Amino acid sequence: xxxxxxxxxxxxxxxxxxxxxxxxxxxxxxxxxxxxxxxxxxxxxxxxxxxxxxxxxxxxxxxxxxxxxxxxxxxxxxxxxxxxxxxxxxxxxxxxxxxxxxxxxxxxxxxxxxxxxxxxxxxxxxxxxxxxxxxxxxxxxxxxxxxxxxxxxxxxxxxxxxxxxxxxxxxxxxxxxxxxxxxxxxxxxxxxxxxxxxxxxxxxxxxxxxxxxxxxxxxxxxxxxxxxxxxxxxxxxxxxxxxxxxxxxxxxxxxxxxxxx
Numbered sequence: 484x485x486x487x488x489x490x491x492x493x494x495x496x497x498x499x500x501x502x503x504x505x506x507x508x509x510x511x512x513x514x515x516x517x518x519x520x521x522x523x524x525x526x527x528x529x530x531x532x533x534x535x536x537x538x539x540x541x542x543x544x545x546x547x548x549x550x551x552x553x554x555x556x557x558x559x560x561x562x563x564x565x566x567x568x569x570x571x572x573x574x575x576x577x578x579x580x581x582x583x584x585x586x587x588x589x590x591x592x593x594x595x596x597x598x599x600x601x602x603x604x605x606x607x608x609x610x611x612x613x614x615x616x617x618x619x620x621x622x623x624x625x626x627x628x629x630x631x632x633x634x635x636x637x638x639x640x641x642x643x644x645x646x647x648x649x650x651x652x653x654x655x656x657x658x659x660x661x662x663x664x665x666x667x668x669x670x671x672x673x674x675x676x677x678x679x680x681x682x683x684x685x686x687x688x689x690x691x692x693x694x695x696x697x698x699x700x701x702x703x704x705x706x707x708x709x710x711x712x713x714x715x716x717x718x719x720x721x722x723x724x725x726x727x728x729x730x731x732x733x734x735x736x737x738x739x740x741x742x743x744x
Contacts, residue, residue, distance in 0.1 A: 567624060
């Protein structure tokens with residue numbers, strides 16, 4: 484019999500996760516909004532695997548707000564019976580270990596790589612499933628769960644810190660790529676280059692990839708906005724500074740974005 488799955492948070496990440504696993508698993512969803520819930524909190528966490536898919540919004544100073552995740556783990560204290568807890572929310576490296584130590588439970592990282600506009604499609608067509616666990620047996624259990632539903636996915640298995648950093652690295656690289664292309668567009672316009680041909684020639688090199696190239700972007704605006712890129716770029720830059728490293732490249736990408744957005 485396949486494992487049961489609980490999902491805390493019924494936003495686009497939680498909803499896509501539930502939708503993706505329902506064909507093969509019993510899935511329970513709890514959200515503070517009753518309309519997004521299928522079960523109570525107690526019923527949801529009484530599952531073999533519990534995915535935590537709650538927001539991690541930025542504070543006014545752009546540092547990450549973990550208060551919602553903290554409140555989830557506080558509520559879990561009296562419901563622990565050996566479940567696998569996985570954080571899908573975007574959290575800074577070290578968060579899973581912090582939660583594990585603080586609440587006395589094993590927490591794994593399983594970051595999402597979804598766009599809000601097509602989250603369900605992104606989930607079932609993911610380039611990879613990243614599983615971060617500090618316990619080899621737990622990582623195997625999580626991979627087995629995914630393979631019950633997706634038997635042809637590429638898996639990247641690593642520790643929690645590396646898994647968390649993979650998510651930030653991807654998002655911040657894409658944000659930097661957007662800023663870079665916007666800067667090239669400024670020069671292209673100034674000197675009368677053919678922008679469409681430039682993009683065609685640039686993306687014809689298979690090393691480049693054709694994502695995050697459009698200027699203006701999908702929202703019709705220059706630079707990057709949305710919920711993820713500004714938050715994640717600034718959070719990672721803060722982590723750099725806290726470790727006495729100057730994030731020169733990312734700082735430049737952010738400064739360019741502020742000028743054109």
